[in-house]
Amino acid sequence: MMIASNLDLQNDKPLYLQLAETIKARIAQNIWSLGMMIPSENELAKDFDISVGTVKKALSVLVQEGVLFRRQGKGTFVASPDFSKSFSRFFRYDWQGGKRAETPGSKVLSIEVIQPDRPVIEKLQLEGSQQVFRIKRVRTIQNKPFVIEDIYLPYERFKGLETMALDQRLLYPIYNETFATPVIWADEYLQPATAGQADAESLGIQPGDPVMCVERLAYTYQDRPVEWRRSIGRGDLFRYHIVVK
Amino acid sequence: MMIASNLDLQNDKPLYLQLAETIKARIAQNIWSLGMMIPSENELAKDFDISVGTVKKALSVLVQEGVLFRRQGKGTFVASPDFSKSFSRFFRYDWQGGKRAETPGSKVLSIEVIQPDRPVIEKLQLEGSQQVFRIKRVRTIQNKPFVIEDIYLPYERFKGLETMALDQRLLYPIYNETFATPVIWADEYLQPATAGQADAESLGIQPGDPVMCVERLAYTYQDRPVEWRRSIGRGDLFRYHIVVK
DNA sequence: AAGTGGTCTAGACCACCAT
DNA sequence: TGGTGGTCTAGACCACTTT
Numbered sequence: 435m436m437i438a439s440n441l442d443l444q445n446d447k448p449l450y451l452q453l454a455e456t457i458k459a460r461i462a463q464n465i466w467s468l469g470m471m472i473p474s475e476n477e478l479a480k481d482f483d484i485s486v487g488t489v490k491k492a493l494s495v496l497v498q499e500g501v502l503f504r505r506q507g508k509g510t511f512v513a514s515p516d517f518s519k520s521f522s523r524f525f526r527y528d529w530q531g532g533k534r535a536e537t538p539g540s541k542v543l544s545i546e547v548i549q550p551d552r553p554v555i556e557k558l559q560l561e562g563s564q565q566v567f568r569i570k571r572v573r574t575i576q577n578k579p580f581v582i583e584d585i586y587l588p589y590e591r592f593k594g595l596e597t598m599a600l601d602q603r604l605l606y607p608i609y610n611e612t613f614a615t616p617v618i619w620a621d622e623y624l625q626p627a628t629a630g631q632a633d634a635e636s637l638g639i640q641p642g643d644p645v646m647c648v649e650r651l652a653y654t655y656q657d658r659p660v661e662w663r664r665s666i667g668r669g670d671l672f673r674y675h676i677v678v679k
Numbered sequence: 680m681m682i683a684s685n686l687d688l689q690n691d692k693p694l695y696l697q698l699a700e701t702i703k704a705r706i707a708q709n710i711w712s713l714g715m716m717i718p719s720e721n722e723l724a725k726d727f728d729i730s731v732g733t734v735k736k737a738l739s740v741l742v743q744e745g746v747l748f749r750r751q752g753k754g755t756f757v758a759s760p761d762f763s764k765s766f767s768r769f770f771r772y773d774w775q776g777g778k779r780a781e782t783p784g785s786k787v788l789s790i791e792v793i794q795p796d797r798p799v800i801e802k803l804q805l806e807g808s809q810q811v812f813r814i815k816r817v818r819t820i821q822n823k824p825f826v827i828e829d830i831y832l833p834y835e836r837f838k839g840l841e842t843m844a845l846d847q848r849l850l851y852p853i854y855n856e857t858f859a860t861p862v863i864w865a866d867e868y869l870q871p872a873t874a875g876q877a878d879a880e881s882l883g884i885q886p887g888d889p890v891m892c893v894e895r896l897a898y899t900y901q902d903r904p905v906e907w908r909r910s911i912g913r914g915d916l917f918r919y920h921i922v923v924k
Numbered sequence: 925a926a927g928t929g930g931t932c933t934a935g936a937c938c939a940c941c942a943t
Numbered sequence: 944t945g946g947t948g949g950t951c952t953a954g955a956c957c958a959c960t961t962t
Contacts, residue, residue, distance in 0.1 A: 448931060485933045490948085498743070506948045507940035565949060620923045625915040626871035626889040642887060644871040650923075674869040676921060693950060730952045733930085751929045752959035854939060 441482050449484055453492035456482075458501060461512055462655040468537075468616055471509040472502070514616065539577070542600045543570040547589055554586050557651055557662045565589040567596070572636060580671045582636050585663040592614060605661075606652075615660055620652040624674060637668050644669030686727050694729055698737035701727075703746060706757055709859060709898040716754040717747070748918070759855070764803075774898040783820070787845045788815040792834055799831050802896055817881060824864045825916045827881050830908040836860060850906075851897075860905055865897040869919060872911075882913050889914030 441452045457472070466472050475493070479486045493510055496502040504510045550558070550566045558566065569585040585605070587595070592613055600608075610616040625647045634641040645666050652661040685806070686697045702717070711717050720738070724731045738755055741747040749755045795811045803811065814830040830850075832840070837858055845853075855861040870892045877887040890911050897906040 450931080476946085481929085485935095487934080488932060493948095504942085504948060507942080507946080509941095509947060549748060622921050622923055624869060624919040624921070625917060626891040626893075628873060628887070628889050642873070644873045646869075646871040669871040672870060674919075676867045676869070678865045678867055695950080721928085730954095732953080733951060736950085738929095749929060750960085752927080752961080754928060754960095 441484065450488050450491040450495065453478070453482060453484070453489065454495045457492065457496060462502065466512055468512050468514040468610065472563065474509060485491055502508045503605065514610065538580070539574040541572050541574065543572060545569045545596050545600070547596075554662060558588055558659050559584065560588060563588050567592060569600070571600070575671075579637050579668075581665050581667040582633060583663055583665045585661060586662050591660060609654075609660070615654045616652055617652045617660070620650050625649075626669070629666075633666050637666070639668055639670075646672040646674070686729065695733050695736040695740065696851075698723070698727060698734065699740045702737065703900065705831045705870070706746065711757050712859075713757050713759040713855070713861065716756050719754060748845075756901060759861070760852060783825070784819040785846055786817050786819065788817060789816045790841050792841075792896045795831065799907060803831065803833055803904050805833060814845070816845070820916075824882050826912040827878060827908050829909055830906060833908050836905060854905070860899045862905070863899055865895050868894045870894075870903070871914070872884055874911075878911050882911070884915075891917040891919070 437608065438608060441449055441456070443449070457466075460466050472478075473481065475486050475489045478489045480491075493504065497504060500513055501676050502510055503513045546568050547565050549563070549566050550560060554560075554566060560566070566589055567585075567587040569583075569587070571583050571585070572579045573581045573583065577661050592609070592615075594612075595608070598608065598612070606617050607654060627645050627647045629637065629639055629641055629643045629645045632647065637645070639645075646669060648665040648667065650661075650665070651659050652663075654660045686694055686701070688694070690697060702711075705711050706713075717723075718726065720731050720734045723734045727734075727824065727915050738747060738749065742749060745758055747755055748758045791813050792810050793813050794808070795805060799805075799811060805811070811834055812830075812832040814828075814832070816828050816830070818822045818826040818828065837854070837860075839857070840853070843853060843857070851862050872892045874882065874884055874886055874888045874890045876886050878890065882890070884890075891914055893910040893912065895906075895908050895910070896904050897908075899905045
């Protein structure tokens, strides 16, 4: 049961776009949350007093945008972006020709609450004198380190994170489930570099060996930045794959 | 005037996808060429004996894929990939954070026709003993080299390329306009490395300096691979930007 | 005025899923 | 069996472009 609303025939904007925006707004307000089924075509059509065809068009737009997914016979659901998948694209694990997509282990080296410096303030769009978490961790495959990460998070949003078992779980599901902060999309910059003394030791390589430096700014709903991280990956294990269309 | 054909109600595949594929095939066969207007919704519906709604759906799929574009009041046209744009999509080199999107110069070092080795044969899906072009060139910004490229092309498809002024123009527009081979999408792999003696000299850096190694397989219509290239870029000038969704 | 695509409707029938 | 989405139809009306 849903209160109909604010679709406007007088508006320039087509009804199906108005509906799409309304649905996105409801997801952003957590009226409909990740993974949840939203009302059926028929219900939406009835609630908003438009035809089913128009509802179909609105939903197809949101499916296209990755906001929803649909299953014949079941319903329409709010999509949860799966970053563990996109993560696994970034690295190749096939170093023995084995195809097993092994889940990387992770070990937190330190977690502290600090006063951020200017670049972090700007990237996370912090105001006043907000503090941030700084997490350093190393990720491993078969117990060999292959990436070290330096992660910054706004303290307020993630208060309580420091008490959690961060070694056991991926971070993005924690953001989503515990802090109601799903990561929707991210901006990444890649640059090649060579390992310094400290990084080389952490990664088990020689200073001067190639490494990939990845900076990522991750956003949640309404394009709010919620995490900034810099990763340094072993060059010999790092392979970034992208399909350009 | 168009001979109707081969849409099959008995087929598992929905009519609108059958139509979309038929249209793509006609474009691939150059029955409808780049930039040309294709028949209107009504004509297509009549020719294929299906409803206008189904035609609309087929066309919207192709618009989504970037194969067609539509203009209200004018018609539906075969899209010509915009190469100044796609170029900047494929290569995102920020010059010291400057925003000037300067067009890089290029200088061909060598072009030869050779018998490809196995990796090239597999990537370009060559049959029998087909030969390939191998082009080596260096790209420059402000007369400074920043990328060296090693490019492989099937000889048959691009016969005559060796006589063209490759220094003056971008390659992809040449593929498109002269050889009716638009590049539709590409697969890229990025990996950090350090410069060897020869590469360092070409790029004006020191051996051991960081470089980015980019391998790209470019495809035309019907997912046919038509170019394979390996690029080595100066690490200090290379910054790859990607939005992960 | 005639032709184009863009939006919207009100159905029909089907395939799939739960019960 | 009833509800869901997926396909398809046959219109209507509108906005835009060209002649």
